[in-house]
Amino acid sequence: xxxxxxxxxxxxxxxxxxxxxxxxxxxxxxxxxxxxxxxxxxxxxxxxxxxxxxxxxxxxxxxxxxxxxxxxxxxxxxxxxxxxxxxxxxxxxxxxxxxxxxxxxxxxxxxxxxxxxxxxxxxxxxxxxxxxxxxxxxxxxxxxxxxxxxxxxxxxxxxxxxxxxxxxxxxxxxxxxxxxxxxxxxxxxxxxxxxxxxxxxxxxxxxxxxxxxxxxxxxxxxxxxxxxxxxxxxxxxxxxxxxxxxxxxxxxxxxxxxxxxxxxxxxxxxxxxxxxxxxxxxxxxxxxxxxxxxxxxxxxxxxxxxxxxxxxxxxxxxxxxxxxxxxxxxxxxxxxxxxxxxxxxxxxxxxxxxxxxxxxxxxxxxxxxxxxxxxxxxxxxxxxxxxxxxxxxxxxxxxxxxxxxxxxxxxxxxxxxxxxxxxxxxxxxxxxxxxxxxxxxxxxxxxxxxxxxxxxxxxxxxxxxxxxxxxxxxxxxxxxxxxxxxxxxxxxxxxxxxxxxxxxxxxxxxxxxxxxxxxxxxxxxxxxxxxxxxxxxxxxxxxxxxxxxxxxxxxxxxxxxxxxxxxxxxxxxxxxxxxxxx
Numbered sequence: 001x002x003x004x005x006x007x008x009x010x011x012x013x014x015x016x017x018x019x020x021x022x023x024x025x026x027x028x029x030x031x032x033x034x035x036x037x038x039x040x041x042x043x044x045x046x047x048x049x050x051x052x053x054x055x056x057x058x059x060x061x062x063x064x065x066x067x068x069x070x071x072x073x074x075x076x077x078x079x080x081x082x083x084x085x086x087x088x089x090x091x092x093x094x095x096x097x098x099x100x101x102x103x104x105x106x107x108x109x110x111x112x113x114x115x116x117x118x119x120x121x122x123x124x125x126x127x128x129x130x131x132x133x134x135x136x137x138x139x140x141x142x143x144x145x146x147x148x149x150x151x152x153x154x155x156x157x158x159x160x161x162x163x164x165x166x167x168x169x170x171x172x173x174x175x176x177x178x179x180x181x182x183x184x185x186x187x188x189x190x191x192x193x194x195x196x197x198x199x200x201x202x203x204x205x206x207x208x209x210x211x212x213x214x215x216x217x218x219x220x221x222x223x224x225x226x227x228x229x230x231x232x233x234x235x236x237x238x239x240x241x242x243x244x245x246x247x248x249x250x251x252x253x254x255x256x257x258x259x260x261x262x263x264x265x266x267x268x269x270x271x272x273x274x275x276x277x278x279x280x281x282x283x284x285x286x287x288x289x290x291x292x293x294x295x296x297x298x299x300x301x302x303x304x305x306x307x308x309x310x311x312x313x314x315x316x317x318x319x320x321x322x323x324x325x326x327x328x329x330x331x332x333x334x335x336x337x338x339x340x341x342x343x344x345x346x347x348x349x350x351x352x353x354x355x356x357x358x359x360x361x362x363x364x365x366x367x368x369x370x371x372x373x374x375x376x377x378x379x380x381x382x383x384x385x386x387x388x389x390x391x392x393x394x395x396x397x398x399x400x401x402x403x404x405x406x407x408x409x410x411x412x413x414x415x416x417x418x419x420x421x422x423x424x425x426x427x428x429x430x431x432x433x434x435x436x437x438x439x440x441x442x443x444x445x446x447x448x449x450x451x452x453x454x455x456x457x458x459x460x461x462x463x464x465x466x467x468x469x470x471x472x473x474x475x476x477x478x479x480x481x482x483x484x485x486x487x488x489x490x491x492x493x494x495x496x497x498x499x500x501x502x503x504x505x506x507x508x509x510x511x512x513x514x515x516x517x518x519x520x521x522x523x524x525x526x527x528x529x530x531x532x533x534x535x536x537x538x539x540x541x542x543x544x545x546x547x548x549x550x551x552x553x554x555x556x557x558x559x560x561x562x563x564x565x566x567x568x569x570x571x572x573x574x575x576x577x578x579x580x581x582x
Contacts, residue, residue, distance in 0.1 A: 026091065058075045145190070145193065165264050194229075202221065204221075343470060406431060445468060507576070
């Protein structure tokens with residue numbers, strides 16, 4: 001189907017960008033849909049958007065202005081053949097002739113729907129038909145609002161808008177609710193738009209960072225920070241003050257470390273899991289942990305987003321290989337033993353253990369956790385927070401807990417010798433124990449217990465299963481690009497047990513993934529099952545190489561195997577797999 005497009009001509013070559021119904025942002029920043037690598041280009045230079053008259057170009061307060069057919073314009077309607085020039089880059093509009101729309105409303109609706117897709121994405125028509133249409137945009141909206149709405153509308157998950165977001169303060173009382181009115185403060189709209197983009201993009205953190213001239217807002221999406229908007233200092237300070245009020249933090253203090261929390265409630269996603277439902281039926285609660293820290297240009301704010309709807313709920317949701325999933329289920333049904341999960345900070349260790357705990361029948365078994373802090377509440381589980389200021393450390397709480405007849409114990413992290421010894425002894429004396437340590441791989445996880453002072457016979461007897469894991473970014477299904485692997489890549493895949501792969505995929509970037517080329521993350525796993533041969537080696541004070549030599553393919557699954565399997569399936573890229581597994 002013929003659609004309007006922009007022909008981009010630059011010293012690097014030519015490319016065609018389809019105008020698919022949404023705003024086409026242009027500028028030097030990599031988050032723009034058209035990135036212009038020119039010294040005369042501003043970070044966010046201009047935008048081309050559809051209007052009643054056709055297409056119009058609007059300058060985004062660029063440093064050197066926007067030139068349309070050689071004339072500086074603030075906002076102007078574009079005709080077929082008109083060109084925008086930025087340095088040596090030309091962006092020319094082409095509008096193919098189209099049959100006029102039928103007067104029938106049904107045909108007008110179909111034409112409107114078809115115009116927002118190009119030939120490369122016919123499979124997205126059904127999803128777009130179900131999504132709500134964007135509301136009319138007021139001409140006097142602030143620049144930050146235009147930018148944030150453009151980014152929100154580019155994301156596919158649109159089952160509600162910012163007006164459906166209710167904000168609750170630290171005491172759980174409604175602070176802001178209801179639809180937007182003419183009296184709604186602009187700063188409240190700003191806060192809700194940022195939260196809306198976070199929900200649609202599955203962001204885990206919000207960074208609001210003061211700079212010399214402005215305030216930068218970035219989101220951590222799939223493990224990487226993405227720049228979404230720049231605010232004036234005045235607007236940024238108002239936003240920080242609003243977060244402080246929501247979190248019951250003293251707004252007069254600006255040179256101290258400050259912490260707090262607040263929450264929001266939104267309509268549940270169409271396929272909501274049980275963790276996304278909280279106090280009120282039909283609502284989805286999201287918690288936010290707030291941290292202010294002083295910096296050279298003012299306070300920096302980081303908001304941690306705790307959204308249970310984005311986390312896997314059960315072992316089946318972890319997307320483990322079939323053999324690994326069966327092993328985890330089998331050991332989790334035992335009455336005694338230890339399951340140890342290893343990996344760096346932010347690799348999903350606690351999420352994995354929560355998924356295993358939810359599959360345990362807490363009505364017949366006493367399940368207790370010791371955590372620092374308790375971030376997600378589990379139904380039917382007794383959760384105890386660590387409080388070192390009151391002397392309630394992991395080791396003290398664990399010793400006390402053993403006198404309360406537990407069947408299953410989760411120790412959030414093993415950090416010292418006493419906690420390691422008590423946890424492993426509990427696993428040997430009739431308790432099923434879950435815990436985590438920071439280590440590179442599964443074998444290193446067992447040696448970490450030895451380094452902490454746990455006796456070899458305790459590790460050999462108590463530990464049943466060690467899992468090492470990482471989170472790897474999945475390729476965006478809308479823009480990934482396939483290619484034939486090189487000879488060297490074929491050799492490495494063959495050595496990993498995946499010969500004959502004809503096609504692998506690379507990241508490209510589009511508006512649906514913030515131009516990163518990736519959409520979502522999943523776990524890859526290394527798994528070590530303690531066998532009699534491995535226990536015998538551990539009792540002799542071995543090296544890591546001796547432990548690996550004692551393992552068999554049936555008792556050891558490596559991270560590389562998990563990564564190459566996803567590469568062969570077209571889920572991840574070679575670059576991302578090697579970065580994560582290495």
